[in-house]
Amino acid sequence: MTAHPTGVNDVSYLEYKGKHKGLMSWIFSTDHKRIGVLYLISMLTFFAVGVTFGFLMRLELIAPGPTIMDPQTYNSIFTLHGVIMIFLFIIPGLPAVFGNFFLPIMIGAKDVSFPRLNLLSWWLFLIGGLLAIVSVFLPGGPADTGWTFYIPYSVRSGTNVMPALMAAFILGFSSILTGLNFVTTVHRLRTKGMGWFKLPLFIWSLYSTAWIQVLATPIIGITLLLVVFERWMGFGIFDPALGGDPVLYQHLFWIYSHPAVYIMILPAMGVISEIIPVFARRTIFGYKFIAFSSVAIALLGSLVWAHHMFTVGMSGTAMFIFSLLTFIVAIPSAIKVFNWVATLYKGSIYTDPPMLYALAFIFLFSIGGFTGLMQGALSVNLHIHDTSFIVAHFHYVMFGGTGFGIFAAMHYWWPKMFGRKYKMRPAKVAFWLLFVGFNVLYFPMFVMGWLGMPRRYYDYLPEYTPYHRLSTIGSWILITGLIIMFYNLYSALRKGEKTTEENIWGGETLEWRAKTPPPLENFEDLPEVSEAPYEYKENDLVNEKELEEVH
């Protein structure tokens, strides 16, 4: 091993001076932590754009008839809202931000296996994201196809569908590179003693996610590329006018996009599995079951895609198999929920912001999961498919689940990442506003959907007005909560209390053994691991007094 440049481990990664200076030292850094922070900044920027679009949509729907925009604008806005939130916020949210930052630290490595590839994937992410944004301002207007790009509308639409498709393709590539980096890193760079069953559960979930990223993403890549060719050169692949089968497009789209749902939720489940034992001060209940259920979700999740297509007129066999498998895929998620709740039993529970978000995750994700079961039932699906019931369902899973998981992760790891503490009170106020606002915003959509309110509607029949109005009011509460939360985290960076305390929450995983904030190579000497994560021993609870002060 060659000698380190001196001082590598004396200063934190934030202060380390490498070859470049200023901004360059960030955007050309191959340090996994800096890349994680780059992802964090870019992801939150895109999130702000996505939230704005969502807010505008809700405002439009406050009353029947045109309110603040025309239908074409509305159609573009829900497309962009979907594309941005899915490809630029939820998919990279946990793996690319917190995975990049903490995966190497939590397995006791100095970096990921391919640091330069890691930087490349951030660049691709940025390029893809900018392409999506730029398409808004090109003549022709932003794409209006919905984030699903269903054929044949996506071939017919006169809007800028091509940039949106290319953006999704490039973002897919970025996601693949992150995935293959993580799989290799977990296989090759675990520190001494870090056996498979000593891995933190967040790593298990990232590992499962990474496999889906590697295997499923190329299929949507090629599918979107084929749509590009159809629009550009008049190829006949899916276009029904040239003999193609629009349903085959949907199959290929969902072969990726359903597993992608698990790319989005699995890491959030991993975060929850980290937070709950730490704030209950006890070991996790059923470690192996939670770990294997991540793998089971990744596996089974690849086999259920056609439940997005129960109304397209598939064969009876396909309907039967896909409905059955859909119900089976619920089981590993249920196992996780039960184990989390059991982990609270006989703990010594602290209700700090990360824990509040984790508990809210369990509640909201459960609602999302249960309403998913309703759609798995074929006859019920024929009624509620493509209604606002679905919109409510996936927001409960994607926002109430993954979104809250991301917020939990931010509150959990923020002090570690930046060496600054945020204020507890505003964090808790923001949490309650988010929780209440979220439910007021999305729950009415379940009711509307059951009553027959289709989704992606610019206008609606007068009988749905009260629900829409309530939902819009919810969006205001939610956004207030978001503003307080982000302001609180932001002001922590500026003027929050500095801390160099290594173990802020009293966690047992390796990131709490590194300095705060971590130095360039994470650890002075690579740590050795001798027991499973989350093994709280009585003598570990000595800093009880210190903890009291923190809380």
Place this chain on the structure above:
Amino acid sequence: MTQDHHNHETQHNHPGYGIYFLVWFALLVLTGITVTVAGIDFGNLTVATALTVACIKSYLVLTIFMHLKVENPVFKVFVWVALFFLIVSLVLLFTDYSFI
């Protein structure tokens, strides 16, 4: 674990030149077989034969040219995972097209 080991020599010995020529020859023979068989009308069997031969050819390339035979077993598991995903997708997709 493997964190710091300097494997300037890869852990396994690659086979010598001879085996590569042998595999190459086998591949050419197999190509000859498919082309010849394609000329004869086997009905539905034609495709089956062509695909079987293609699978054998790929197997040879994977194991010998791509060194899977001598790699760490985890590589083989990886390949199976990828193939499994592809095949299962294909089979499940066909439940919509062929069992109506």
Place this chain on the structure above:
Amino acid sequence: MFPSSTYIEKVDFAFLFITAISAALLLLVTVLMIYFVFKYNHKKNKKAVNIHGSVPLEIFWTVVPIILVLGMFYFGWMGYSEASNPPANSMEVKVTGQMWKWTFDYPEGFSTDTLYVPQGVPVKLNLNSADVNHSFYIPAFRIKRDVLPNRENFLWFNAEKTGSFDVACAEYCGLRHSYMYTKVIVLTDSDYESWKKQKIEKSSAGQAI
């Protein structure tokens, strides 16, 4: 609230069945969670107990949900198999979806933009699209089927009550997607016959001119 028919009852039953089980489980999880958070709060419970898990418990909460979801699957499947098997004596109407209106072609040769059907007679709609994907959705009948170009789909129902019900397009189809509404009007047998007669006369008169 909606016209009763055995199919609707089946769908609603499956929905209620799943909702009831889900609500019960959600309540269980939530109540336990809140109870634990208060009972074992660090202020009251200074020392946690490390419990690593319990295999019997894991088996229990794996097997029980499997049984429950298989029940859910069964009820969903039953309703669906009815929806996918139209009776042989169904009255057939051809439905064409296009941006952004519906056209109904009757076997008697005339066509309308609103669907009129007789009460208590099974009606089979043959769905096709002239341009992009649409989806024919009658919320009151709990039924929906995509209307696709290049692909024959169908949907059937048997309306047991007279009245007028909304038909919506449920698959996004562009600018005026949210205005692609029409109605299905269920008439008594005699009303339907006289309406049909009138239609036939009109269309033949139209041809004569």
Place this chain on the structure above:
Amino acid sequence: MSTAEHAAGHHVHRDDEGARLGMWLFLFTELLLFGGMFIIYSVYRYVHQAEFHLAAKELNTLFGTFNTIILLTSSLTMALSIAAIQKDKKALSVFMQLITILFAAFFMVNKYFEWSAKIHHGIYPGSDELLMKSNGEILFFGLYYIMTGLHGLHVIIGVAVIAYMTVGTVKGKINSGSFVRLEAAGLYWHLVDIIWIFLFPLFYLIT
């Protein structure tokens, strides 16, 4: 990937097996990229059997067979170049890599003639001649152009990668002690070969 870490100025450590593992994972994405198209191909072939047979008759089996032999042979030379560098036979390894590039060029020239013959006959996506044909034939040629086209693109990328490796070998950066990058390039090249092994019978031999 050892130079990557040198450039980064930290974490100097080499993990050849890790590099190969990463390469294999990348190959899976390539495999599934083509896999997606093979899935589309199989569905359409199943639905339009007769038309696919008809359309395949338009393709020249001789061209296809010739290209198969070229590509298989280039795979051999690629494998030989790695074996050579392991035995520290630098000149032989460079020679074998150059032969591989040469064969790849043959392949592309062949492909060029094949495509131009088709285009000359008016069979290309969106052409009037093609649009007059049946749906199944339009789909067949759509897939033919995209799949062989994308494969051709991979051949070109492969050539670029191997050429880069050849330079590295000549300069001595790739040597008997450190050749994992050449191995990775080889893996890529063999995958391109495997994809052709399937493309060939599916398009040329189903008449």
